[in-house]
Amino acid sequence: MILSDKRILEEIEKGTIVIAPYDRKYLGTNSYDVHLGKYLATYKDRVLDARKHNEIDHFEIPEEGFVLQPGTLYLGVTEEYTETHAHVPFLEGKSSTGRLGIDIHATAGKGDVGFCNTWTLEISCAQPVRIYAGMPIGQLIYFVVEGEVETLYNKKGNAKYNGRTIKPVESMMWRNEF
Numbered sequence: 001m002i003l004s005d006k007r008i009l010e011e012i013e014k015g016t017i018v019i020a021p022y023d024r025k026y027l028g029t030n031s032y033d034v035h036l037g038k039y040l041a042t043y044k045d046r047v048l049d050a051r052k053h054n055e056i057d058h059f060e061i062p063e064e065g066f067v068l069q070p071g072t073l074y075l076g077v078t079e080e081y082t083e084t085h086a087h088v089p090f091l092e093g094k095s096s097t098g099r100l101g102i103d104i105h106a107t108a109g110k111g112d113v114g115f116c117n118t119w120t121l122e123i124s125c126a127q128p129v130r131i132y133a134g135m136p137i138g139q140l141i142y143f144v145v146e147g148e149v150e151t152l153y154n155k156k157g158n159a160k161y162n163g164r165t166i167k168p169v170e171s172m173m174w175r176n177e178f
């Protein structure tokens with residue numbers, strides 16, 4: 001079950017959903033629109049290694065926008081810091097970004113109950129496209145979770161992406177043991 005606009009508002013009032021900054025006008029029928037933060041990042045190395053810590057370079061999107069190029073993975077970040085204490089948040093694209101050939105996540109759209117942070121976006125594009133800080137980039141939807149949660153994401157000792165980051169965060173796969 002996905003939360004309706006009224007249910008999202010109720011959860012915001014209770015404090016079980018936090019979205020900051022928040023504006024009522026970005027609340028859709030059953031979703032909340034999130035916006036592209038001003039920082040992007042790309043990996044320093046062309047060849048990434050899943051076992052290693054692949055470092056990234058951050059840069060700011062200029063006023064006139066930044067042209068994404070196909071064949072490069074860009075990490076972006078939502079302007080919105082979110083907390084979701086009782087539901088499963090999902091980051092979805094928007095039809096309007098999709099129609100520009102922009103993907104905003106690579107394989108992982110699901111969040112965890114207890115996730116508290118901005119969302120890192122794994123951005124790629126089908127053809128060169130100029131993007132701007134502050135543009136609507138995706139939407140959050142909230143699923144009801146069945147059953148009690150034993151360990152919330154923000155209480156997990158090994159949660160990799162919890163925190164309060166205003167810049168995109170690179171893959172922490174290197175922290176997994178394999």
Ligand SMILES: Nc1ccn([C@H]2C[C@H](O)[C@@H](COP(=O)(O)OP(=O)(O)OP(=O)(O)O)O2)c(=O)n1
Pocket residue numbers: 091105106108109110111112113115118119120121122153158159160161
């Ligand atoms: N495009 C995405 C998808 C998810 N997340 C956030 C919300 C999730 O709660 C958190 C962790 O996502 P996953 O569980 O998919 O990631 P991992 O399994 O790699 O990390 P961990 O071991 O910390 O669970 O990252 C994000 O910022 N950007």
